[in-house]
Amino acid sequence: MRKTRILAGIGLTAAALLTLSACNSGTPGASPDESGDATEALWEVATDVDLADSPTYDAMVERDGVIIGVKNDQPGLGIEDPVSGERSGFDVDIARWIAASLGFDEDQIEYVTIPSANREQAIVNGDIDYYVGTYSITDSRMEQIDFAGPYFITGQGLLVAADDEEINGPEDLAGKIVCSVTGSTPLQRIRDEYNPGDTVEYDTYSQCVEQLVAGSVDAITTDEAILAGYVAERPDDLKIAGEPFSEERYGVGLPKGDTALKDWINTLFTDGGDVWTALFDQHLAPAGISGDQPAVDE
Numbered sequence: 001m002r003k004t005r006i007l008a009g010i011g012l013t014a015a016a017l018l019t020l021s022a023c024n025s026g027t028p029g030a031s032p033d034e035s036g037d038a039t040e041a042l043w044e045v046a047t048d049v050d051l052a053d054s055p056t057y058d059a060m061v062e063r064d065g066v067i068i069g070v071k072n073d074q075p076g077l078g079i080e081d082p083v084s085g086e087r088s089g090f091d092v093d094i095a096r097w098i099a100a101s102l103g104f105d106e107d108q109i110e111y112v113t114i115p116s117a118n119r120e121q122a123i124v125n126g127d128i129d130y131y132v133g134t135y136s137i138t139d140s141r142m143e144q145i146d147f148a149g150p151y152f153i154t155g156q157g158l159l160v161a162a163d164d165e166e167i168n169g170p171e172d173l174a175g176k177i178v179c180s181v182t183g184s185t186p187l188q189r190i191r192d193e194y195n196p197g198d199t200v201e202y203d204t205y206s207q208c209v210e211q212l213v214a215g216s217v218d219a220i221t222t223d224e225a226i227l228a229g230y231v232a233e234r235p236d237d238l239k240i241a242g243e244p245f246s247e248e249r250y251g252v253g254l255p256k257g258d259t260a261l262k263d264w265i266n267t268l269f270t271d272g273g274d275v276w277t278a279l280f281d282q283h284l285a286p287a288g289i290s291g292d293q294p295a296v297d298e
């Protein structure tokens with residue numbers, strides 16, 4: 001029964017949930033939702049945060065708000081509604097969950113859309129407090145920043161036109177034009193380890209999708225979790241070709257050396273109970289993505 005009630009609860013927007021939980025802290029499970037049924041928020045905004053030795057958290061407290069870097073064009077993961085401006089998706093909710101654990105509600109969050117190529121610099125510059133957006137943990141990125149997590153694992157795949165019969169894996173890319181995003185691990189890997197006819201790069205994957213649908217590129221390569229979101233939106237136009245050919249471990253990008261914040265987020269993930277599964281079931285499972293919550297790195 002508990003799980004059923006949680007899943008009923010996530011039918012509300014996360015913003016509404018945070019409002020509900022903020023109004024009802026101390027009485028979890030007792031908040032009426034709009035239909036009048038009892039529901040249960042996935043998390044409460046913390047009121048008694050005790051986080052020492054985190055310069056990033058100190059800056060959040062000082063400005064009374066948190067600034068989070070995200071994506072805005074990745075269905076299921078990080079989306080911004082162009083009309084309402086509302087943000088949604090698995091990554092966005094992971095970002096909200098972290099903010100709530102630090103004592104910040106939706107009104108105190110500022111989202112900044114940052115493309116793949118600019119993530120490390122935004123963190124190094126202090127433009128954002130943390131980044132949640134299909135951000136693979138890699139050694140070269142860890143020279144500049146730290147990561148909490150991983151909180152999700154996927155793998156690099158290929159997106160092609162639904163009627164494409166020729167491309168069934170990265171070995172079939174000879175003579176083909178492949179689109180990906182500047183500064184991403186999949187673009188680097190397809191160039192380093194495979195032999196596509198040509199590669200073109202854009203700032204965002206949605207720009208690549210437009211090129212694929214227009215027929216000006218033959219394939220898109222990035223993480224399957226991202227590609228599955230585009231297929232779910234346009235199943236008549238797009239399909240995933242073949243099997244994943246890398247391991248992409250998603251982390252929360254953090255300022256280098258803020259070990260206290262990294263440990264805080266890792267503890268949240270480890271002790272988070274049903275939250276991860278509820279978010280996965282809401283945002284990723286509907287696109288046919290499977291997976292379990294990974295253990296965080298030591």
Ligand code: GLU
Binds near residue numbers: 134136184186222248
């Ligand atoms: N996970 C890969 C990366 O971090 C690809 C997705 C992205 O560009 O955000 O580069």
